[in-house]
Amino acid sequence: MSTTGATSNLKQADVCQDCLPEPEASRKPEPDQNATPELRSQGQVSAKQEEDVEDPSTFKPLDLGIGPAITIEYCDRCRWAPRASWTATELFLTFPSPAITSITLTPAVEHSGRFRVWLKLPSESEARLMWDRKIEGGFPELKVLKQRIRNVVQPNQSLGHSDKPGTAVVPSS
Structure with missing residues (x-):
């Protein structure tokens, strides 16, 4: 059974969009190798690179004190x-x-x-x-x-x- 078939019976809100495979046409290009923390702090990295879920250097720690x-x-x-x-x-x-x-x-x-x-x-x-x-x-x-x-x-x-x-x-x- 394919992943797409397994999720077709679920409501859209029940499926994590990050877990679904991306179509080839919509895949992001490789992240900029120059996106160091220094460049990010100087504003030389685009917002798209700032949100790259595949680049560990863009990860931010969770704020665990927000709720019960x-x-x-x-x-x-x-x-x-x-x-x-x-x-x-x-x-x-x-x-x-x-x-x-x-x-x-x-x-x-x-x-x-x-x-x-x-x-x-x-x-x-x-x-x-x-x-x-x-x-x-x-x-x-x-x-x-x-x-x-x-x-x-x-x-x-x-x-x-x-x-x-x-x-x-x-x-x-």
Whole structure:
């Protein structure tokens, strides 16, 4: 199956345009070999060269402090990295950017048996503890964890079939 055929069933907004193969006619010429940082700072490089996604010298670091971030702290000795990774994937699928801008997996080396989920909002100085395995008596049921995070990040969002009846706040018309 070709890449084009695989993406034809998806809506246009669901497909990353940078991941689709470019037709030969629309490919960019090779980047200017003289596009050094010095030339860019002197304004001697065109805007097209400034935005070249294939030239690593034009890459800019991400600003990770722009929105809510989650940290999943897990016990590495207990081999809970796959569970932490699965939890992170589920949260990213439920809360795409900008609702959640980053999820960090952090092994808790000095604390055995730890599995915690933290939520850090840019407007708050301290992260909020959303789940602690030892306090809650087990790992988070994703439905419950998603509801807790939703209630802080996007209180009006419905979680669909994962939502308890009456938990989503319906915006008034």
